[in-house]
Amino acid sequence: MTRQVQSIVQSPRLPRINRRKRAVAMVIGMTAFLILIVTISMLIGDSQLTTNLSNRNMQPSLLHPFGTDWLGRDMFTRTMKGLTLSIGVGMLAAICSACIATVVGLSAALLGKGVDRFLSWLIDLFLSVPHLVTLILIAFITGGGVKGVLIGVALTHWPSLSRIIRAEVLQLRAAEYVQVSRRLGKSNWWIATRHLLPHLVPQLLVGVLLLFPHAILHEASITFLGLGLSPHQPAIGIILSESMRYLSTGMWWLAVFPGLGLLVVVRMFDRLGDRLRTLIDPRHVND
Numbered sequence: 156m157t158r159q160v161q162s163i164v165q166s167p168r169l170p171r172i173n174r175r176k177r178a179v180a181m182v183i184g185m186t187a188f189l190i191l192i193v194t195i196s197m198l199i200g201d202s203q204l205t206t207n208l209s210n211r212n213m214q215p216s217l218l219h220p221f222g223t224d225w226l227g228r229d230m231f232t233r234t235m236k237g238l239t240l241s242i243g244v245g246m247l248a249a250i251c252s253a254c255i256a257t258v259v260g261l262s263a264a265l266l267g268k269g270v271d272r273f274l275s276w277l278i279d280l281f282l283s284v285p286h287l288v289t290l291i292l293i294a295f296i297t298g299g300g301v302k303g304v305l306i307g308v309a310l311t312h313w314p315s316l317s318r319i320i321r322a323e324v325l326q327l328r329a330a331e332y333v334q335v336s337r338r339l340g341k342s343n344w345w346i347a348t349r350h351l352l353p354h355l356v357p358q359l360l361v362g363v364l365l366l367f368p369h370a371i372l373h374e375a376s377i378t379f380l381g382l383g384l385s386p387h388q389p390a391i392g393i394i395l396s397e398s399m400r401y402l403s404t405g406m407w408w409l410a411v412f413p414g415l416g417l418l419v420v421v422r423m424f425d426r427l428g429d430r431l432r433t434l435i436d437p438r439h440v441n442d
Contacts, residue, residue, distance in 0.1 A: 178430040185423050185430075189242070192420070196239035199232050204389065215408050222408040225401060234413045236389040238420055244301060244384075245371030246363075248308035252370070253363045256313040260320025261351065264328060265343045274317075281314040290373050294382045301384060304377065308370045316362040323358060327351055364428035368421040375417060391417045 207227035215222045221230035263274040281289070293307035327333060327350065336346050378384045378392025391413050398409035 182427060182430045185427050189420070189423060192235065193239050193242065196235040199235060204228055204232055204236070212406060215412075221412040222406075224397075224409055225406075230394075230408060230412060233389045233394055234391075234416050237391040237394055237413060238416050240384070240388060241371050241374060241391050241417065242420065244304055244374050245308075245367050248305050248370045248374070249312070249363045249366040251305065251309035252312040252366055253316060253359055255309060256315075256317035256320055256362070257352075257355065257359060259313065259317040261324055261347050263317070263321045264324035265347060271321075275321075278314045278318055281311065286311045286369070286373060287376060290377055291380065291382055294377050299382050299384075303382070304374050304384060307377070308373055311373075312366050312369055316359075316366065319358065319362070320355060323355060324351055327354055361428050361432045364424055364431060367424045367428075371417070371421055371424075 205228070207223075210219070210223050210227040210229075211225055213219055213223040213227075219229050219231065221234055223229055224233070259274055259278070263271045263278075289311045290307040293310055294303040297303040297306050330350075333346060333350050336350065341349075374384075375390070375392035375395070378390050379396045381396070384390040384393060394413045395410055395417075398406070398413070401409055
């Protein structure tokens with residue numbers, strides 16, 4: 156009996172999957188899932204979005220997995236189209252916001268103390284105001300729609316990332332190769348494009364992915380309030396806003412499936428950003 160116990164104890168352990176390999180597997184899986192959502196939306200035609208009163212108010216079934224609404228439109232089709240639209244708008248707005256953050260962060264770190272004080276004050280000013288309030292104001296001024304949502308989200312989500320970029324540039328600015336370039340008479344633009352930006356690409360990639368959940372949720376919020384995308388577009392915010400009038404009649408599927416879909420996509424991008432940060436961070440090389 157003791158020999159069997161010793162053999163079990165001395166048996167070689169199974170190879171352990173480290174943290175980076177798990178992160179790679181999760182990044183591939185989540186990316187494939189998001190691509191699947193966009194592909195399904197592209198393959199589904201728009202015929203299910205037309206009014207068909209003979210199929211109105213149908214509960215979820217094999218023919219209509221997410222049921223139908225009060226006009227007979229297939230909710231699965233509307234949800235997939237809405238998620239794809241929200242992903243596109245949110246990603247474009249996050250990229251624009253990251254570009255603004257890059258310009259502000261580099262300018263604050265390279266253009267002197269006066270510019271740094273002003274931009275730091277501007278960052279603190281935007282961070283002190285709730286995003287949704289500023290976003291509603293900008294969307295109202297710009298007339299709403301896709302343009303208003305893009306401008307509003309891009310102009311309200313850059314401060315946090317710009318503060319990170321500023322801190323990173325201040326560290327890189329003290330590097331020896333940057334100091335040598337300054338002594339050789341290189342301009343700030345040359346140093347920023349040749350030395351600083353290549354080091355900022357990983358932070359920008361992760362920053363865009365982490366900005367996206369906020370962008371898509373705020374896009375859905377102002378669309379829900381009627382200041383975002385057009386009611387004729389199958390956006391998730393519009394679907395949720397319309398479903399509120401029918402929840403009291405027992406048509407729960409009008410809000411549950413689109414809401415869960417939005418939650419899953421937002422959580423996917425949030426986890427994707429965290430896993431990419433794990434892969435990029437050199438402290439987790441041997442985890």
